[in-house]
Amino acid sequence: MLRVGRYELAGVDGGTLALDGGGMFGVIPRVVWERVAPPDARHRVRLASRSLVARDRDAGRVILVDLGMGSKWDPRAADRYGIEPAPGGLAAGLARLGLSPAEVTDVVLTHLHVEHAGGVTEVGADGALSLAFPRAVHHVQRRAWQWAHAPAEKDRGSFRLVDFELLAHSPALHLVDGEEPLFPDVELIVSEGHTVAQQLPRFRGDGVHLTCCADLIPTHLHLRPTWGMAHDLQPLTVIEEKKVLLAEALEDDGILFFGHDPAMAAARLREEDGQPAFREAVAL
Numbered sequence: 001m002l003r004v005g006r007y008e009l010a011g012v013d014g015g016t017l018a019l020d021g022g023g024m025f026g027v028i029p030r031v032v033w034e035r036v037a038p039p040d041a042r043h044r045v046r047l048a049s050r051s052l053v054a055r056d057r058d059a060g061r062v063i064l065v066d067l068g069m070g071s072k073w074d075p076r077a078a079d080r081y082g083i084e085p086a087p088g089g090l091a092a093g094l095a096r097l098g099l100s101p102a103e104v105t106d107v108v109l110t111h112l113h114v115e116h117a118g119g120v121t122e123v124g125a126d127g128a129l130s131l132a133f134p135r136a137v138h139h140v141q142r143r144a145w146q147w148a149h150a151p152a153e154k155d156r157g158s159f160r161l162v163d164f165e166l167l168a169h170s171p172a173l174h175l176v177d178g179e180e181p182l183f184p185d186v187e188l189i190v191s192e193g194h195t196v197a198q199q200l201p202r203f204r205g206d207g208v209h210l211t212c213c214a215d216l217i218p219t220h221l222h223l224r225p226t227w228g229m230a231h232d233l234q235p236l237t238v239i240e241e242k243k244v245l246l247a248e249a250l251e252d253d254g255i256l257f258f259g260h261d262p263a264m265a266a267a268r269l270r271e272e273d274g275q276p277a278f279r280e281a282v283a284l
Contacts, residue, residue: 001055001097002255002266002284005185005205008055011257011265011284012093014068017115018044018082024218026230036221044082047219047260049115051090052212052284053097054186054203061183062099063106064090065201065212066259067119067132072162090119090132107138108182110214111198112148113158116259120164131166138167139182141190142175143197155195155233189245191216193238194231200245210255210266211248216241219261220278223269246276255282 001008024045025033037045052065068090073083086093091101109117122132148159167173176199179188189200194215202211215231216238217223223246225239232238249256250269257266263281270279 002210002282003206004203004208004210004255006056006058007185007203007205008057009203009210009257009284010053010097012051012053012064012090012097013086014049014051014090014093014119015083015085016046016048016262017069017084018042018046021045023230025221026228026232026235028227033221033227040082042082046082046262048258048262049086050259050261050265051093051119052257052259053094053099055097055099056183059184061106062104063108063183063186063201064104064133064136065108066110066116066214067107069115070118070120070122070132070163072118072121072123101133102135104133104136106183107133107136108199108201109138109140109144109164110200110212110259111144111195112140112164113155113195113215114160114163116214117163118160121162121166129162129166131170131172134172136172137174138172139174139176139199140164140167141197141199142177144195144199145175147196152233155231158195158231191241193234193236193241194229195233207252208254209249209252210257211245212257212259213245214259216245217256217258219258220264220267220281221261223256223267223276223278250276257284 001010021039049068054063191198225242265284266282269276
């Protein structure tokens with residue numbers, strides 16, 4: 001685990017998936033991106049499905065940021081997206097940290113796309129659907145929640161109501177309005193480029209910070225401002241939001257956490273020709 005102030009932080013492996021390389025790198029020519037992210041025979045690049053756990057022992061709080069793909073995939077869809085769940089899922093990853101799902105007090109969903117909110121619900125042995133972390137408060141931006149229930153044609157396929165609709169009828173749902181504080185030494189950055197009201201938690205302490213980049217910067221290859229995804233709703237906004245995040249990380253020697261990078265969980269930056277650039281991987 002990595003300590004940032006009051007929080008012990010660690011990545012939790014939820015498995016891997018494979019998405020179309022053109023979708024992941026947008027306008028960047030394949031001849032360029034395939035050098036650093038070789039595609040498979042179906043033109044897909046391998047991606048991680050990684051959550052962040054933050055533990056505040058003094059407060060008795062365990063926070064999970066994003067819940068990955070979940071297990072509710074039929075064989076055809078699992079094959080299409082190259083889904084390979086980690087053995088035992090998030091529960092097994094938590095167990096390796098000495099935690100159980102019942103100890104999770106809070107879930108922060110950066111947004112409600114299938115590969116981030118798929119693990120909100122699970123199917124039990126009786127076939128019934130239930131919340132995977134029933135004791136946790138689930139924090140979602142109000143505008144993100146509204147958008148997920150009435151998305152645009154462009155991103156309609158990125159949401160599945162089966163992943164989060166149970167929350168609508170549960171006291172476990174907390175709809176967040178903007179950058180209101182949720183926990184001590186945690187701030188929310190609301191990002192609009194990738195999707196509507198994506199919330200990026202930033203943990204602060206000891207003069208440094210760690211920011212969960214979610215799909216604003218899904219991998220360290222996307223640190224370059226112009227390396228965006230075809231899935232982004234507002235590509236120009238993504239570029240500007242990245243520049244701010246990178247400058248802040250460089251100024252504080254901050255850490256950027258990646259949910260989809262298959263090579264590393266997090267990274268620090270350095271300055272190169274007056275611009276932020278990748279410096280080193282950070283183990284979590």
